[in-house]
Amino acid sequence: MKPIVLVPARMASTRLPRKPLADIAGEPMIVHVWRRACEADVGPVIVAADAPEIVAAVEAAGGRAVLTNPDHPSGSDRIMEAIGLIDPDGSYDVVVNVQGDLPTIEPRSVRASLEPLADPAVDIATLAAVIARDEERHDSNVVKVVGSHLGASRLRALYFTRASAPWGEGPLLHHIGLYAYRRAALARFVALPPSPLEIRERLEQLRALEAGMRIDVQIVDAVPLGVDTQHDLDRARALLAPSI
Numbered sequence: 001m002k003p004i005v006l007v008p009a010r011m012a013s014t015r016l017p018r019k020p021l022a023d024i025a026g027e028p029m030i031v032h033v034w035r036r037a038c039e040a041d042v043g044p045v046i047v048a049a050d051a052p053e054i055v056a057a058v059e060a061a062g063g064r065a066v067l068t069n070p071d072h073p074s075g076s077d078r079i080m081e082a083i084g085l086i087d088p089d090g091s092y093d094v095v096v097n098v099q100g101d102l103p104t105i106e107p108r109s110v111r112a113s114l115e116p117l118a119d120p121a122v123d124i125a126t127l128a129a130v131i132a133r134d135e136e137r138h139d140s141n142v143v144k145v146v147g148s149h150l151g152a153s154r155l156r157a158l159y160f161t162r163a164s165a166p167w168g169e170g171p172l173l174h175h176i177g178l179y180a181y182r183r184a185a186l187a188r189f190v191a192l193p194p195s196p197l198e199i200r201e202r203l204e205q206l207r208a209l210e211a212g213m214r215i216d217v218q219i220v221d222a223v224p225l226g227v228d229t230q231h232d233l234d235r236a237r238a239l240l241a242p243s244i
Contacts, residue, residue, distance in 0.1 A: 001093060001094045001114065001117060002043070002091065002092050002093050002094065003042050003043040003092065003093075003094040003095070003096055003114060003180070004043045004044055004045075004046070004083065004086070004087065004092040004094070004095055004096070005037045005040070005042060005043055005044065005045040005046070005096040005098055005110065006045075006046055006047075006048050006079040006082050006083065006095055006096070006097055006098070007030070007033055007034055007037060007045065007046070007047045007048065007097075007098050007099070007100045008047075008048045008075035008076075008078040008079050008082075008097065008099065008100055009030050009033075009047055009048065009049050009050070009054050009100035010049075010050040010051070010070070010072075010075075010078070010100075011050060011051045011053070011054070011070075012050070012070070013228075015228055015229050016227065016228060016229055016230060016232075016233065019101060019227065020049070020054050020057070020100055020101075021053060021054065021057055022227070022233055024103055024233070024236050024237050024240050025237065025240045025241055025242060027061065028057045028061075029100075029101065029103050029227060029233075029236070030047060030049075030054055030057060030058060030100050031057060031058065031061045031063070032103035032240065033098060033099075033100050033101070033102055033103055033105065034047055034058055034061065034063045035061070035063075036103075036104075036105050036106070036107055036110070037096075037098045037105070037107070037110055038063075039107040040107040040108070040110035040111050041107070041111075042096065042110060042111055042114060043092070043094075043096070044064070045063070045064075045098075046063075046064045046065060046066060046082065046086060047063065047064070047065035047066070047100070048065070048066055048068050048075075048078045048079050048081070048082035049065050049066070049067055049068065050067075050068055050069070050070040050072070050078070051067075051070065052067060055067055066082050066085050066086060068081045068082055068085075069081060074204060075097060075099065075100075076097065076179075076186070076189060076190050076204065077190050079095060079097050079186070080186055080187065080190045083095055083183070083186075090183065092183065093182065093183050094114065094117060094180055094181065094182060094183065095180070095181045095183055095186050096110065096113060096114070096178070096179070096180045096181075097178065097179045097180075097181065098110060098178055099177055099178065099226070101226055101227045101228065102178070102224040102225070102226055102227075103224075103225065103227060103236050103240060104224045104225045104236065104239055104240065105178070105224040106220075106222055106224065108220075109127055109176070109178065109220045109222065109224070110178070112127060112218045112220050113125050113126065113127055113178055113179070113180040113218060114180050115154070115218050116154060116180075116216035116217070116218055117180055117182065119216065121214060122182075122214050122215075122216045123181070123182055123185035123188075123208070123213040123214045123215065124179055124180070124181050124182070124185055124189070124205075124208055124213060124214070124215045124216075125179065125180040125215070125216050125217070125218060126145075126157070126175065126176065126177075126178060126179050126180070126205070126215060126216075126217055126218075127175075127176040127178050127217065127218055127219075127220050128145050128155075128173040128174060128175050128176060128217045128218075128219055128220070129173065129174050129176060129219065129220055129221060129222060129223045130171045130172075130173060130174070130219070131144075131171065131172045131173065131174045136174065137164050137172050138164050140162040140163070141162075142162075142174055143160055143161070143162060143174070143175040143177075143203060144160070144161055144162075144163070144164065144165050144172050144173060144174065144175060145157055145159070145160050145173045145175040145217055146158050146159045146160075146161065146165050146166050146173075147159075147173075147217055150216070152219075153218060153219040154216060154217065154218055154219065155173075155216070155217050155219070156214065156215075156216050156217075157205075157209065157215040157216065157217050158209075159206075159209065160175055160201070160203050160205050160206055160209075161201060161203075162201055162202075162203070173217070173219070174223050175217075176220070176223055176224065177226070179205075185208075185213060188211075188213070189207065189208050189211075189213065192207055192208075192211050194207060195207040195210040195211070196210070197209075197210055198210070225239065
């Protein structure tokens with residue numbers, strides 16, 4: 001495999017405007033994400049931005065960013081445009097999508113996302129962690145993955161849901177929205193129309209499952225903090241504050 005890591009970032013967050021540039025410990029959030037993705041050391045890391053200000057912030061930190069269409073409906077569409085701009089000849093065959101609002105993502109989790117792609121039958125790889133807090137089992141904002149176990153730390157995804165599933169005794173798995181796509185799978189995925197279950201659950205990955213694409217899940221130890229609200233941003237600032 002020859003992976004490239006793309007970090008989609010957009011300004012137009014309704015709940016937290018100008019989110020990628022939000023200051024955390026003296027640096028924009030997008031710079032924290034870019035740096036952690038670089039520390040994973042799996043391939044070049046490039047931010048796919050929707051605004052020149054994001055490009056400027058990443059370049060000021062020593063990184064690389066590419067400007068994409070601000071009207072993309074999803075991060076997947078944004079990274080599809082970005083890979084075409086960056087690598088039109090197709091030398092990179094795996095695209096890792098690290099969301100631009102995960103400032104605490106662990107580099108080893110980024111590396112772990114590539115492991116399922118060692119199986120040529122897998123189209124897309126993603127991550128999950130065991131839910132430890134009981135309230136998260138019933139929280140619709142915590143997406144659960146249901147799958148068939150292929151080993152102690154990997155499963156084949158059967159479904160993703162905001163409901164508490166599967167029913168009965170046993171652990172539930174918190175899906176982490178980081179994806180490693182085979183490049184051909186990414187192209188196929190973004191060309192598909194939204195699927196009925198995707199629309200109902202508001203979960204984009206269900207489009208791939210409904211189209212018969214295979215998603216395998218690597219289980220990791222930690223769920224990164226996703227920053228969607230001011231409360232989340234305050235938590236990120238506390239977690240990443242310099243130690244005195």
